[in-house]
Amino acid sequence: MSLFDWFANRQKPKSPAKDRQEREIADGLWTKCPACSTLTYTKDLHSNQMVCVECGHHLRIYADERVEQLIDPGSWQPLDLDLRPVDPLSFRDRKAYSDRLRETQDKTGLIDGVQTGLGQLDGLAIGLGVMDFRFMGGSMGSVVGEKLTRMIEAASRDRRPVIIVCASGGARMQEGMLSLMQMAKISAALERHRESALFYVPVLTHPTTGGVTASFAMLGDIILAEPKATIGFAGRRVVEQTLREKLPDDFQTSEYLLTHGFIDAIVPRTQLKKTLAQLIRLHQPSLSVTASQLDSTSLEPASNGGEVLSHLMPKASTVPNSFPDSLPAKFRSED
Numbered sequence: 206m207s208l209f210d211w212f213a214n215r216q217k218p219k220s221p222a223k224d225r226q227e228r229e230i231a232d233g234l235w236t237k238c239p240a241c242s243t244l245t246y247t248k249d250l251h252s253n254q255m256v257c258v259e260c261g262h263h264l265r266i267y268a269d270e271r272v273e274q275l276i277d278p279g280s281w282q283p284l285d286l287d288l289r290p291v292d293p294l295s296f297r298d299r300k301a302y303s304d305r306l307r308e309t310q311d312k313t314g315l316i317d318g319v320q321t322g323l324g325q326l327d328g329l330a331i332g333l334g335v336m337d338f339r340f341m342g343g344s345m346g347s348v349v350g351e352k353l354t355r356m357i358e359a360a361s362r363d364r365r366p367v368i369i370v371c372a373s374g375g376a377r378m379q380e381g382m383l384s385l386m387q388m389a390k391i392s393a394a395l396e397r398h399r400e401s402a403l404f405y406v407p408v409l410t411h412p413t414t415g416g417v418t419a420s421f422a423m424l425g426d427i428i429l430a431e432p433k434a435t436i437g438f439a440g441r442r443v444v445e446q447t448l449r450e451k452l453p454d455d456f457q458t459s460e461y462l463l464t465h466g467f468i469d470a471i472v473p474r475t476q477l478k479k480t481l482a483q484l485i486r487l488h489q490p491s492l493s494v495t496a497s498q499l500d501s502t503s504l505e506p507a508s509n510g511g512e513v514l515s516h517l518m519p520k521a522s523t524v525p526n527s528f529p530d531s532l533p534a535k536f537r538s539e540d
Contacts, residue, residue, distance in 0.1 A: 238262055254474045263431050263474055265411065268320040268337035271370050275333065275478050280325035284356055290317050290348045294381055302379040305341070313339045317348040318373070321356035323365065327482035329489075332360030334369040336417075342374035345417055349377075350387025353421070357394040366404035366485050367395070371422045375415015388420035395424050404488045406481060409436050409459065409468065427484055428468040429477070430459035436468075 236247045240262035250257070254274055255264040266274075272281060296302040310316060318340035323332055334353045336343045353369065360367045376384040395405055407425040409418075411434035418438050422428075430436060437444075437457035445452055455461045462468045472480045 236264070239264070256474050261432065261473070263411070263433065265338065267339055268315075268335040271335040272320060272322070272324075272333070274474070275326055275368070275370075275481070276322075276324040277326065277328065281322055282324060283320065283322040284359065285321060285352050286316070288317070288348050288352055290346055290380075292379075293347075293383060294379070296379040296381070298379070305379070309341055313337075315340045317346065317352070318343050319349045319352050321352045323356075323359060323363070326368070326478060326485070329482060329485050330363065330365050331485070332356050332363075332365045332367045334367075336370060336372045338372045338374075338412075341377065343372045343417075344374050344377035345384060345387050345415075346377035346380045347383045347387060350384075350390050353387075353391050354394045357391070357398050361394075361398045361401055361403060364401070364403060366406070366489055367398060368406050368408065368481060369421060370408045370410060371413040371417055372410045373413060373415065373417040375417055385416065388416050391421045392424060395421055399426075404485060406484060408472075408477065408481075409434055411435050414438065414440070423467070426488060427470070429470050429472050429480070430462065430468050431474055431477075432459060432471055434459040436462055 233247055235244045236250050237244055238257040238260060241257060241260040243257060243259040245258060250264070255266045255270070256262070257264065290306055292301070292303040292306070294302075315337060318338075319334055319336050321332075321334045323330070325331070326333075334356050336349070357367055359365075376388070378384070398405060405425050406427050406429060407422050409422055409428065409430040411431065413422050413430075413434065413436045415438060418436060422436075435457055436459055439447075441452060441457060444456075453461065459468060459471050463471055470480075
């Protein structure tokens, strides 16, 4: 027997009761940041909206927490709680779609992958849809599409701006064309909302991909995203294999999309509610706001190195007075 073995045998094993007690104390008390590995007291992390206080990494949160963070207390009116998904195609992969739905509902306590409703954000009446990645990767099926469409239509009737928080792997393949048609249905509802001169802001969170990106996620008057969110259509490996070339390390991140003009601003989660309220006051036709009423802190550089709102505000000197003035001289009539 080696000296190491002798010392190891002399160690008294922990009693099961003591070991169980230590695990009970540790479970859920601390949360490890997946980006910087910092251990943070979970209660403090929740008070900071699940944003790491050390590195600013945005941990994943779900629909209930989003609603709580964005909607004023006591003002939330959920819509269409009775809508439930079905299996119209009797689809089966490794297991039947109906079984997969039932298992996911039991595991998550959710009916489907989105919550919709009407409420107030900083005293402003809005329509809100929040996708929940826990439910089959936030995939967009017929219930997700129907609930979002009904919410947009309700907001249009009440002349409310619409905010949709996106987190999705795309269209739900188990529903086939019924899933794909939701892209057009939601987009059509948003077009009618736009024709009523109402405001729409999608908030792209990690991840926003597939058919959601290809439809309503990119149709906003102003498109916001959380820092370092994955945003794209096809997966990175699919794109690389198709193009047969190596993609940049930051490809399909919110920072890459901001640099290339696909989104308008990256907003840290802790500033999201205030930023949305200011944008609504700027853009909603029925509301007015002057520059002096804006909180000056909104125009300071954000932690990501860009400005949250200042570059979104129109500059009068760059806006043509009329449509013909915006055309090159050779295309203007000489009346």
